Amino acid sequence: MASLLSTREVSAVELTQAHLDRTAAVDGAVHSYLHVDQVGALAQAEAVDRARAAGEDLHVLAGVPVAVKDVMTTRGLPTTCGSRVLEGWIPPYDATLVTKLREAGMPILGKTNMDEFAMGSSTEHSAYGPSHNPWDLERIPGGSGGGSSSVVASFQAPLAIGTDTGGSIRQPAAVTGTVGTKPTYGGVSRYGLVALASSLDQAGPCARTVLDTALLHAVIGGHDPRDSTSIDAPVPPVVEAARRADVSGMTLGIVKQLGGEGYQPGVRARFDEAVQLLVDRGAKVVEVDCPSFDYALAAYYLILPSEASSNLAKFDAMRYGLRVGPSGVDAPSAEQVMAASREAGFGDEVKRRIILGTYALSSGYYDAYYGQAQKVRRLIADDFAKAYETADVLLSPTAPTTAFKIGEKLDDPLAMYLNDVATIPANLAGVPGMSVPSGLADEDGLPTGLQILAPATADERLYTVGAALESALHERWGGPLLAKAPELKES
Amino acid sequence: MALSRDDVAHLASLARIELGEAELDRMLGELSVILDSVAKVQQAPTEGVEPMSHPMPLTNVTRPDEVRPGLSAPEALSGAPEQEQQRFLVPRILDEE
Numbered sequence: 001m002a003s004l005l006s007t008r009e010v011s012a013v014e015l016t017q018a019h020l021d022r023t024a025a026v027d028g029a030v031h032s033y034l035h036v037d038q039v040g041a042l043a044q045a046e047a048v049d050r051a052r053a054a055g056e057d058l059h060v061l062a063g064v065p066v067a068v069k070d071v072m073t074t075r076g077l078p079t080t081c082g083s084r085v086l087e088g089w090i091p092p093y094d095a096t097l098v099t100k101l102r103e104a105g106m107p108i109l110g111k112t113n114m115d116e117f118a119m120g121s122s123t124e125h126s127a128y129g130p131s132h133n134p135w136d137l138e139r140i141p142g143g144s145g146g147g148s149s150s151v152v153a154s155f156q157a158p159l160a161i162g163t164d165t166g167g168s169i170r171q172p173a174a175v176t177g178t179v180g181t182k183p184t185y186g187g188v189s190r191y192g193l194v195a196l197a198s199s200l201d202q203a204g205p206c207a208r209t210v211l212d213t214a215l216l217h218a219v220i221g222g223h224d225p226r227d228s229t230s231i232d233a234p235v236p237p238v239v240e241a242a243r244r245a246d247v248s249g250m251t252l253g254i255v256k257q258l259g260g261e262g263y264q265p266g267v268r269a270r271f272d273e274a275v276q277l278l279v280d281r282g283a284k285v286v287e288v289d290c291p292s293f294d295y296a297l298a299a300y301y302l303i304l305p306s307e308a309s310s311n312l313a314k315f316d317a318m319r320y321g322l323r324v325g326p327s328g329v330d331a332p333s334a335e336q337v338m339a340a341s342r343e344a345g346f347g348d349e350v351k352r353r354i355i356l357g358t359y360a361l362s363s364g365y366y367d368a369y370y371g372q373a374q375k376v377r378r379l380i381a382d383d384f385a386k387a388y389e390t391a392d393v394l395l396s397p398t399a400p401t402t403a404f405k406i407g408e409k410l411d412d413p414l415a416m417y418l419n420d421v422a423t424i425p426a427n428l429a430g431v432p433g434m435s436v437p438s439g440l441a442d443e444d445g446l447p448t449g450l451q452i453l454a455p456a457t458a459d460e461r462l463y464t465v466g467a468a469l470e471s472a473l474h475e476r477w478g479g480p481l482l483a484k485a486p487e488l489k490e491s
Numbered sequence: 492m493a494l495s496r497d498d499v500a501h502l503a504s505l506a507r508i509e510l511g512e513a514e515l516d517r518m519l520g521e522l523s524v525i526l527d528s529v530a531k532v533q534q535a536p537t538e539g540v541e542p543m544s545h546p547m548p549l550t551n552v553t554r555p556d557e558v559r560p561g562l563s564a565p566e567a568l569s570g571a572p573e574q575e576q577q578r579f580l581v582p583r584i585l586d587e588e
Contacts, residue, residue: 231547298530317572333584333586334581342506346508355502363517367556
């Protein structure tokens, strides 16, 4: 698309309008978007076309439209985080990464659906209804970034932004046959991102190919003085790495703990074949032992709710967001209004995690739960450090299963939590990860993903390996995996 | 450690969430199952291990103490549920007595 734009075979307005038309035709079935900004996107596209006509030097992605997960603040455009608490809220400022997209001349098509405050693995916890998987509309598109994965998989946007706290970019990518990267913690600014768990959250790119993902990564990455945890170093050379795509001489570590019990046979089979393709291209394989990963899920589900209970305290019905009074009380107090508003505005999963976090942080239980979870976090980081002594990158299936049916796990939080078992260790340790399509499972014909993990700040290794695998698989399939997806009926 | 219904009600009040009776019962069941599962962290071999609160070593970051433009008053108040005289209007915060 970028090259068609630069040679002026297609205009930014035409490209943006084509995606808006596609959305009008299929989003009734997929429900990827919470808000579509037709006027704003076309205005930005027109500005790019004028600048190009005037011979201005433009960014390589200028005029390529993008969709943004509804967890990022967008000036003048509603931001709800998938919650009733923020229904109708229009932020007065842009998140840093949104500013970067605008500066690059990328029209923002709209805000994508998500689990409420990014809590979930299926997008069923959105207060505005679930998104659907374009491969099978009865199934989930992953979570919490199911809007961003399905918008890309259904060709409503070429690129999208997601956030990944425990796998919310990588797991949706795996189950929709798309590519998603969680950069190194601190690699992309969190300023303007509505925080879920501040020490785990990381925004990153979603796209249909590894190179597209790299190009978007390069736009949004980099140091931001407004985020005190932002890494003060240049963005790793991800685009060059995606173009290089050469794994000869690299050592791939297969994580012993990620891939055994609980992994669907079809997911495992596609993973093993993919690893073999990389070996055929000159990579060496070793098995790595990360024993502490067995405790990662438990540690994550203590650390995340603890940070979330603190972060979500700001939704107090005083300065913005929903405010409702308690029933049957004249002149209620601020505290009563706060409790009634939070009861009315938060969904079940959010309440569950806030209360769990309140418990884990409470006096008497802090050491047994939160303190212990923080020690496990150290063990996991140590396991990664040791594994990277022998391997350049680590590999595993991204998710243990293909997309499950909408409603199937909604009443069983533990079963839902298990979906992120392979992605969570990277968030606890802050290392970067990517999911690349690895094929279709034999049992159900649905997409499976392969996860690549690299050491902190070595994000470029993800793109080298991801692009090598993608090129080998495209040769085998005779084209991209998404070409095998069923046609969506236009309504 | 088993949770009681009173514990959940107390935690909800600490978290400023007014739970209904049926919701309280459901939450008790779900939280108990989740807590049983996450208690697994207590089996990890963590003797002598330093807790880690953050993935990256953090150092304090400061900037020069210079005035920079921020949000205007109308922008800051743009999402307010109620406002008066360029201020947030909030329910009473003191008891009536």
